[in-house]
Amino acid sequence: MIGIIARHEYRALVQSAQTWVITTLLALLFGFLFLRQLEAFLNVQDQLALQDYPVGLTGFMSAQYLQPLALAFSFVAPLFAMRTFSDEYQKHTYALWQSSPVSSTSLVLGKYLGLSLFVLLLVLLASGMLLLMQIFIPIDLPVVVTSAVGLSLCALASTACGVFFSSLTRHSLIAIIASFALIIVLWLLQSANFGNLPLQAIQNLSFANHLAGFFQGYLQTADVAYFVLLSAMFLALTIVRLDLLKQTGY
Amino acid sequence: MSAGRVYTLSFSFNFPEHRCQVPALSKSTSSGQATPEHIGGGNKTRLLDAANLCRSLGATAAVDDVSIHLQRGDVLGLLGLNGAGKSTTLRMLCGMLVPDSGTVSIAGYAMSEQPLKARARIGFLPDQPPLYNDMRVHEYLRLCGQIRGLKGALLARNQAFITEQCALEEVNTKLIGNLSKGFRQRVGLAQAMIHEPDVLLLDEPSNGLDPQQLDTMRTLIRAYAKNHAVVFSTHLLAEAQAICNRVAIIHKGKLVADTTTDGANLEELFRRSIL
Numbered sequence: 438m439i440g441i442i443a444r445h446e447y448r449a450l451v452q453s454a455q456t457w458v459i460t461t462l463l464a465l466l467f468g469f470l471f472l473r474q475l476e477a478f479l480n481v482q483d484q485l486a487l488q489d490y491p492v493g494l495t496g497f498m499s500a501q502y503l504q505p506l507a508l509a510f511s512f513v514a515p516l517f518a519m520r521t522f523s524d525e526y527q528k529h530t531y532a533l534w535q536s537s538p539v540s541s542t543s544l545v546l547g548k549y550l551g552l553s554l555f556v557l558l559l560v561l562l563a564s565g566m567l568l569l570m571q572i573f574i575p576i577d578l579p580v581v582v583t584s585a586v587g588l589s590l591c592a593l594a595s596t597a598c599g600v601f602f603s604s605l606t607r608h609s610l611i612a613i614i615a616s617f618a619l620i621i622v623l624w625l626l627q628s629a630n631f632g633n634l635p636l637q638a639i640q641n642l643s644f645a646n647h648l649a650g651f652f653q654g655y656l657q658t659a660d661v662a663y664f665v666l667l668s669a670m671f672l673a674l675t676i677v678r679l680d681l682l683k684q685t686g687y
Numbered sequence: 688m689s690a691g692r693v694y695t696l697s698f699s700f701n702f703p704e705h706r707c708q709v710p711a712l713s714k715s716t717s718s719g720q721a722t723p724e725h726i727g728g729g730n731k732t733r734l735l736d737a738a739n740l741c742r743s744l745g746a747t748a749a750v751d752d753v754s755i756h757l758q759r760g761d762v763l764g765l766l767g768l769n770g771a772g773k774s775t776t777l778r779m780l781c782g783m784l785v786p787d788s789g790t791v792s793i794a795g796y797a798m799s800e801q802p803l804k805a806r807a808r809i810g811f812l813p814d815q816p817p818l819y820n821d822m823r824v825h826e827y828l829r830l831c832g833q834i835r836g837l838k839g840a841l842l843a844r845n846q847a848f849i850t851e852q853c854a855l856e857e858v859n860t861k862l863i864g865n866l867s868k869g870f871r872q873r874v875g876l877a878q879a880m881i882h883e884p885d886v887l888l889l890d891e892p893s894n895g896l897d898p899q900q901l902d903t904m905r906t907l908i909r910a911y912a913k914n915h916a917v918v919f920s921t922h923l924l925a926e927a928q929a930i931c932n933r934v935a936i937i938h939k940g941k942l943v944a945d946t947t948t949d950g951a952n953l954e955e956l957f958r959r960s961i962l
Binding site: 438439442445449452453528530531532533534535536537539540555683684686 | 778781782783784785795802803804806807809810811813815816817818819820821830833834836878888
């Protein structure tokens, strides 16, 4: 059942003009950033070579090209997710799922998987540009892989956030604004200054704190667990929300 | 339905292969132990048991102590003025809305305990058909069949059968968003029946249909009801008289009449009930 729903969601996503407009803009961003950072590397590679532990092309591009894309993905993913449930409420198609033998869990997981597949293809596109360099020069494959994992986890957590807010309202604009607000907070927590308050632990909830390691080639359990738990929390909240709809109506 | 074409319908409405089996009838129902009525057998199996349904929307009691029991072959017309509680009742019957109190059981499966099994035996057409405008008719019906558990050859057979029954062949490859109101309503009806549910729930299915479309819809519902149970809400007394063998009148959330249509003067009954 989850597979059927995922296929349906994926199909709906790729048939939407909005999806391709966003994807085109994102691809332009990938290309621009990639060329810009490649040029920057060529300009500074002589200076980098003088360092005790010189940074190679892969390390440089991971930090300068892929890492900033995490920010882009965390805002683009909710754009794909914002219509997941809002549109169903708005167009009265949610009644089809509610009156069918489909559990809220299957519905949420199916829709999330469909969205995730598309988002992961975009991550693959972004990482693929770096992988293509292998045709010309040897690259540090593990760093590219850990960077892609970091990007994927960040994008998937943002997708889950978008799915949750989409389940709260029939207006997709409200869903996307709420998603952006929360994601901005999650990014800004890193630089928050709590003064004398014992709230430093809150900084551990920041996206940035947990992403840095991935782009340096580290795959740390704590970072992976953070994003997995964040995604799971949003999906669980979405399931609770859908179950509550049967109590309150929509 | 479209100009210049007359549709003929199979009056037996037997699906190519019966999928839905009524569960063991000795099974306890939501209202307690199986009663002799439940094991009536033959063509008079009890398919829908809704007992003492109550539901408030805000401070208003939208549905107040409504009980409906249907057997195989019953067509129940749910009558009432606008805002009487018909749609809320239907939404509770199909599991979309949880009643504040009371129970719903479909073919022996309690909606509160085995919602997926109960919903697998229901087909529901809301007042606004749940249609995806960017899907083609055949894609949409296929999806509806799949999420109701049909697959492979059975799905293909049921889809072909329901497409023929609802006279959708000519629009089968068209986008739903481009269809006329009549065709959209028929696609909505087809999605509700594709899995051959035991209980078909229709919320004002005749809305926006022209007289010829109405006639076809009535024929379709009557044919389907021979082996299943149908509930449909309407505020048109003539429609209820034409299709139903029973009517239930809801007024201000309360069930004020539940009777057969044989020889009944519905207009008089309706007037007396809502006074």
